[in-house]
Amino acid sequence: MGVNIGVTILISLIRIIVTLYDIITIPLYYYIQKPWKKLERAASQHGRQLDPTNPYSPWVRTNQHEKNLMQGCDNVTQFFDRVVSTYGDKKAFGFRPILEESSDVQANGRIFKKYVLGDYQWNNYYEMQERVKNVASGFLQQGIKHGDIVMIMADTRLEWMLSALALMKVGATVSTLYAILGEDGIAHGINETEVTHIVTSQDMLPKLLKILPRIPLIRNIVYMEGFSKVIKEQFPEEIKVTPFLKLEEMGKMVPFPSTYPKSQPNDTAILMYTSGSTGIPKGVMLSHRNVLASAAAYTVISPHLSKQDSYLAYLPLAHVLEMASEFYFMSLGMAIGYGSPLTMTDKSTGIKKGCPGDFSVLKPTIATGVPLVLDRIRKGVCEEIDGKGAFAKQLFDFVIKYKRHWTKQGYRTPIVNFLVCNKIKQILGGRLRMMAVGGAPLGPETHEFIDACLDIQVLQGYGLTECAASGTLMNVDELSSGRVGAPLAGVSIKLIDWVEGNYRVTDKPNPRGEIIIGGPNISKGYYKNDQLTKESYFDEDGTRWFYTGDIAEMYPNGTVKIVDRRKDLVKLQFGEYISLGKVESELKCSTYVDNICVIGDSYHDHLIALIVPNVKALKQLAQTVNKEHMSYNDLCRDLEITNLITKDIVTFSNKQGLNKMEIPTKIKLCSEEWLPDTGLVTAALKIRRKNIHDYYKSEIRNMYGGIDATVMGKSS
Structure with a gap:
């Protein structure tokens, strides 16, 4: 005391x-x-309505395209050639060679691969162009021709982008699959596209070998070399298995034809599969025009960037956010260094002790992220501070609140930055100044914490695979949190009423409704699914539009706040509508929560929650009740532990401003990891409600008193 x-x-x-x-x-x-200048810029008009007298009229960004290399290009190859002629001998793409690999067995029996990585090795743009030509020629010798579909299934790395650029030069369509998909998802994507050629990584060969009877059309496999044991000899003779470097060497021997036919703007450049959060992944057909329009849309922030900046690429290139980002940064001549979520920081699970992580070596100035990554960074920093005692914790809390207060007034805090932020910032290399975040809603608390703690500009954006990742993005000068900015350049956004959810464009003080996105970035539709394409897309006055299913509030300055999702809305027993996504977003900030799925339906008057607990926080709680001897699995099943965390969740929910009906009354602690290969989350780490409901069906029934909960996410 x-x-x-x-x-x-x-x-x-x-x-x-x-x-x-x-x-x-x-x-x-x-x-x-001069803080008033920053406040003026923050309060300025970021978007405008084309017809202010019509509440249903589209909104566009006030500042449109900067001059960019995408203008006038018919296809991605023409764009890349223009990038090369502009930036030539400048550093383009880099990677870290694996020097050593070992296995680390954890106490729970899990095995982590640990790597010792070298320094970044770089190709300049001229060298990249030559390599693209060689790989493209190698693909031609593999029998790939203009109009074919070729699957790329690998983690993000230099060879991924090399393959994509080479295939587009050939005129083939690049089909993408997440490397961490389960066997069913992989088989579905390969069979639906009817591909005969697949580009993958060496460590994916065992998985392909296992499902080979389910993918009978595959005849050629090109694999990017790695450290794992080569098992290509185990494949049947009729399947040709070729190392990537050998393919490139083959291409060197036969020059790429100078008269090869060029792709047209409406040809499908990428067949990108959605993450599948609401069901089976859907193939979205993105044309060359869509891809270039998406990259051009981001030029609204170009005045704040230059070719001196560097970018760490670690998100899956099979995710449209990463691909759009890399094409945009190419247009600025930025150096792109490839990394991995497993090797990002010095303490990442894939880094051997003593070896620096990707951020420490590259020291990037720009990065992209998803909310889950930022939530984990926040929790990691807080755990580190908490471990230093009560004084350090209270002092840190005071410093962060102090910085947030003055930042919102338009001031910088150089002393706090020097004494506190710069030290914490070293986790991400020390030079990071901007991070674009998308893929899911980012909680305002996490947004403001990362902004303040790391002294960087967090720019929230909004987009979908169907719009090639280009929807909205915050301005660099914005001071708000919880919003996703104004429409990007060339993108139009309008709202329509969703009467069932009680959202109307005529709502006061701000219009609300379902977002519809329009522009040259909107995809051609879903592959082999004409009916769903007709339901989701429409053309009007020369513009293609897409129904997003997301609900937004539009602010007077043209910025957007995502407030709901049609599929996430449930109506409880007495008619109350609850947004499950909103509740989950708030509760993910709890100390005890690593991941969460909130459940409710119209047969009950309250919510329940399935929680994957934070291991460190769980063990610390166990110590306070003399249960530190218990295993992680036993702690998740322990009634006293569950009750304590339930009480903490209720208290935390009240602090976050959730109303009584939004607070889960019962929880279950799940000892199972929610990983993509289990089907419980997507490859982009979004929860899959129906799969989680099916997996925990009996537990949900028990939590609801023996009455089976029906389908998650239904509104009635």
Whole structure:
């Protein structure tokens, strides 16, 4: 007790000293930093409505395209050639060679691969162009021709992009699959596209060999070399298995034809499969025009970037956000260094102790991310601070709140940045200044925490595979959190009523409704699914539009806030509508939550939740009740532990402002990992509600008192 009182007194003294310092120095900061200019830019009009008298009229961005290399290009190959002629001998793409691989067996029996990686090795743009030609020629010798579909299924790496650019040069369509998909998802994608050629990585060969009887059309496999044991001799003779480097060497021997036919703007460049959060992954047909329009849409932030910036690429290239980002950064001549989620930081699970992570070696200035990554960074920082004692925790909380307060007033905090932020920022290399985040909603608390703690600009964006990742993006000058910015360049957004969910464009104070996105970035439709294409897309006045299924609120300055999703809305027993996605987004910030699926339906008057607990937080809780001797699985089943976490979730929910009907009354702690190969989450790590419901069907029935919960996400 005495220690706590002492800490409180000391923190209070620090507050007083800081307040006196602020009073004395505020005139100087006001004169030097000119905060009113930043506030003016933040409050400026980011988007405008084409017809302000019509509430259903589309919104567009106020500042449109900067001059860019995508303009006037008919296809991706023409664009890449223009990039090469512009930036030539500048560093283009880099990778870290694997110097050593070992296996680390955990206490729970899980095996982690540990790597020692070298420094980045680089190709400049001229060298990349030559390699693309060689690989393209190698593909021609493999029998691939203009109009064919070729599958790429591998983790993000230099050879992935090389293969994609080479296949587009050949005029083939690149079909993508996440490397972490389960066997059923892989077989579905390969069979639906009827591909005969697949480009993959060496460590994926065992999985392909296992499902070979289910993919009878496959005749050629090109694999990117790795450390794992080569098993190509185990494949039947009728299937040709070729190492990537050998393919490239073959291409060197036969020059690529100079008169080869060029792809047209409406030819399908990429057949990209959605992550499948609401069912079986759907193949989205993205044309060359779509891809280039998507890259051009991001030029609204080009004045804040230059060819001196560098980018760490680690998200799956099978995800449209990563692909759109890389094409855009290419247009600026930026250096793109490839990494992996397993090797990102010095403490990542795939990094051998003593070996620096990708961020530490590359020291990028720009990165992209998904909310789950940022949530984990936040929890990791908080756990590190908490471990240093009560004083460190309270001081850190004060410093972050202090910085957030002054940032919102338009000021910078150089002393806090120097003493606190710069040290924490070293986790991500020390030079990071901007991170674009998409793929799922990012909680305002996490957004503001990362902004303040790392002293970087977090730019939330919104997009879907169907619109080639180009929907909205925050301005660099925005100070808001919880919004996703204004429409990107060349993109139009309008709202339509969703009466069932009680969202209307005439709502006050701001219009609300389902988002419809239009523009040259909107895809041609779904592969082999004309009916769904007709239901989801339409053409009007020369513009192609897509129904997103997401519900938004439009602010007067043209910025968008995602408030709901049609498939995430449930109606409880007495008619209350609850957004499951909103509740999950708030509760993911809880200390005890690593992942969560909230459940409700019209047969019950309350919500329940399935939670994958944070291991470290769970073990710390166990120590407080003398149960540290119990295993992780036993702790997840322990009634006392479950009750304590339930109480904490209720308290946390109230702090987050959730109303009574939005707070889960019962929870189950799930000891199973939710991984893509289990089918419980997508390859983009979004939860798959129906799969989770089916997997935990009996537990859900018990939590609801023996009455089976019906289908997740239904509104009635």
